[in-house]
Every structure is written in structure tokens, then in C-alpha cells.
């Protein structure tokens with residue numbers, strides 16, 4: 001089914017995993033790719049173990065289902081001026097989405113008027129300043145919900161965007177300080193060929209063994225580390241582990257000896273929220289009166305209301321991109337792909353009635369499945385209340401750099417992004433390289 005992870009099965013990128021590399025990297029997502037490239041650039045040897053049959057992890061571009069590139073995971077290069085992938089994407093013709101971004105907001109099935117949109121914009125503009133103002137006096141366990149504006153007509157809609165849609169989890173679940181520290185700004189770049197495709201290109205030529213599920217990592221001996229799994233046994237001087245925190249928390253990799261209590265706690269304090277993406281293709285010429293790149297959203301009465309937002313016809317292509325996040329995304333992940341598609345159509349019918357059924361194809365819907373994917377178990381991380389320090393704790397090298405963690409959850413500023421994951425991979429490589437004789 002479209003959107004499912006590669007099942008793996010022992011395939012490798014041309015060769016079996018090499019034993020005795022200087023550094024072993026576990027996971028070939030953004031962090032693992034960056035780490036492996038940095039190790040090679042330093043003139044040392046590396047072996048990457050990847051559970052799936054492809055690189056990119058939570059950045060994955062499907063090209064077959066909609067006859068156009070569609071990112072099932074990471075969509076934008078956020079904060080492009082500080083994003084390490086911006087320069088690496090230069091040849092991928094990045095497109096500044098902010099330059100053409102328009103919004104249509106629906107209210108009771110009709111388009112909000114200019115006055116209503118102005119009120120919505122004002123409510124949005126008030127949100128972050130209110131949280132920032134509360135920061136100094138907020139108790140250590142404060143959540144992002146504690147200070148979010150309430151009671152105004154648009155406040156729940158703003159909270160819905162900021163929580164379940166953007167952060168993939170409700171505001172009440174998230175630490176206030178981490179929430180504010182990890183806010184992202186523009187420019188927000190879209191890549192016509194997809195971010196997953198960019199990462200696949202950056203992984204080309206790296207020594208990656210695919211279908212190689214690491215099951216156990218021994219890191220106690222001073223001489224190095226040993227990874228074991230269906231691929232056999234690989235020894236190295238140091239290891240960089242880039243698995244999603246939800247995979248680590250579920251025991252997806254056994255550590256011997258057990259991890260220090262602080263690292264273990266940090267993993268559990270950085271759970272993954274869920275954002276599910278959907279691609280819906282036009283059935284004919286009807287473009288629902290939406291210009292390419294227009295955002296379609298609606299007023300919600302409660303932050304956790306089940307609602308779907310859409311980006312229309314990116315690059316003039318004939319599909320809509322749908323997003324549903326937080327509790328609604330987890331519930332729909334349980335119910336399956338047909339329920340997700342039904343839900344998307346029900347949302348569109350609110351605005352377009354039966355025209356939605358005529359304008360869009362019901363068959364051939366493309367959906368992501370990060371919630372049920374055993375190598376992801378969610379979309380991206382947030383910090384539990386009072387646990388903003390968990391990102392730095394997880395990123396702290398162990399055993400003088402013999403064991404380092406990397407991945408989006410480790411970044412104190414750009415958590416939840418490909419650029420952040422990339423930077424943590426490079427940082428972990430520097431620490432692991434220092435551990436080498």
C-alpha cells in the first residue's frame with residue numbers, strides 16, 4: 001500500500017555491512033546521512049545500518065501514486081536562512097512558499113469574510129506574544145496551553161493550528177519553554193522534486209546497508225561498540241544512534257549495558273506527536289476555486305476537534321495536500337486508510353457539498369502512515385511539561401563519544417525538522433570522531 005515503510009529483507013546497497021568501520025551509524029534519515037557524510041569527509045570509515053529499503057527516514061517522496069512528487073513526511077525547509085539543507089538544495093530549485101501563500105478559512109461551510117479574516121489574523125498575532133510574556137514567571141512545569149489565549153471566537157482555531165497541526169500534539173501536552181524555543185519562521189521553501197528526494201540524493205554513494213534492523217548495541221567495552229541483528233554482528237570504534245525517540249522508548253534497540261538513567265529519561269520525555277498527510281487527486285478540471293498553493297482551513301470550536309487543512313494544487317499540480325494532526329491523527333491511524341479518506345472527503349464537503357465528490361478522485365488516495373510505522377512510531381518530537389532540558393541530555397555524548405545520539409529530537413532549537421536532524425548528525429559525528437584513537 002502506498003505510504004508504508006519498506007519491509008526490508010536483508011538487501012544492502014550493493015554490499016553486505018562492513019565490519020570494523022571507525023564509526024557505525026544506525027539509521028539513514030537526515031541525521032544519519034549527515035553523520036555518515038561528516039565521518040567520510042574527515043577521512044574515516046563509516047557503515048550505516050538502515051532498517052528500511054530506502055534512505056530518508058521521515059523524509060520520503062512518493063512519485064508514483066499521484067504521478068507527481070509528494071512528500072509523505074517533511075514538506076518545507078523551514079527557516080531557510082539558517083537551515084543547513086538550503087545550500088544543499090540549491091540545485092533542486094527551491095520555491096519560497098511564503099511569497100505566494102494565500103489562506104481561505106471556512107466558517108460554517110462558507111468562506112470567512114474580510115472582517116472575519118482580520119479578526120482571525122489578530123487572534124493569531126496575539127498568540128505568541130502572550131506565551132512569551134508569560135515565560136519569565138511561568139512555573140517549571142508550565143505547558144503551552146496554560147497561557148494560550150482563550151474565550152475569543154478564533155482562539156481554539158489558533159490553538160488547533162499551533163498544537164495538533166504544526167506541533168503534531170495538543171498544547172496541553174507540551175512544555176511551554178521547549179514549545180517557544182523550537183518555534184520556526186520563514187522563509188519556508190518547497191522543493192518541486194521533494195525533500196525525500198533531496199535526502200535520497202545526499203545519501204547516494206554512502207555505505208548504507210538496507211533492511212538492516214539493528215536489534216542490540218553493546219557499548220560497554222572500552223575498545224568500541226558491537227551492533228547485532230539479522231545482518232549479523234558489526235564492530236566499530238563508536239556508534240551514532242539516530243532512531244526516533246518513540247522507537248527507542250518502545251525498545252526498538254536494546255542497549256548493553258543499559259543506558260544511563262538520564263539518557264533513558266530524556267528519551268521518554270521526548271515523545272512523538274502525529275501528523276498525517278494525504279494526497280487527493282483532481283478527477284477533472286474543477287480546481288474548487290482555489291489558486292495553486294492556497295491554504296484551506298476552517299474555524300474549529302475546540303483545539304482537538306477533528307479537522308483537516310489542505311494546500312491546494314502545489315506547483316499547479318492536480319492534487320490537494322491534506323494534513324491532520326494530534327489526537328485526530330492517532331485515531332484515524334487506528335481506523336485505517338479508508339477512514340482517513342472518508343474523513344478528508346467529509347471535511348471538503350463542508351465547503352463544497354457534492355461538488356467535492358465530483359472534483360476529487362476517491363480511489364488512489366495517497367496517505368502517510370507514520371503512526372503505525374514501526375521504524376518511526378510518530379511524526380516528530382515534543383517535550384513533556386518540565387522537560388525542556390531533555391533535548392540537550394539526549395544529545396550529550398556517552399562514554400567519551402563512543403556512543404552518541406542524534407536526530408531531530410536532539411536539537412534544542414530546530415527540533416522536529418530535517419535541518420535540525422541534519423545538524424545533530426554533524427554534531428554527533430564530531431563527538432564520535434574525537435573518540436577515535
Ligand SMILES: Cc1cc2nc3c(=O)[nH]c(=O)nc-3n(C[C@H](O)[C@H](O)[C@H](O)COP(=O)(O)OP(=O)(O)OC[C@H]3O[C@@H](n4cnc5c(N)ncnc54)[C@H](O)[C@@H]3O)c2cc1C
Pocket residue numbers: 026027028029030031032049050051052055056057058059072073074075076077078212213214215242243244247252253275276277368370375376378379380406407408409415416417418419421
Ligand atoms: C508528516 C510529517 C511532516 C513533516 N514536515 C516537516 C517539514 O515540513 N519540515 C521539516 O523540516 N520537517 C518536517 N518533518 C519532520 C522531519 O521529517 C524529521 O524531523 C526528520 O526527517 C527526522 O530525521 P531523523 O534523522 O532524526 O529521523 P528519521 O528520519 O526517522 O531517521 C531514522 C532512521 O532510523 C531507521 N531505523 C529505525 N529503527 C531502526 C533500527 N532498529 N535499525 C536500523 N535503522 C532503524 C528509520 O528507518 C529511519 O530511516 C515532518 C515529519 C512528518 C512525519
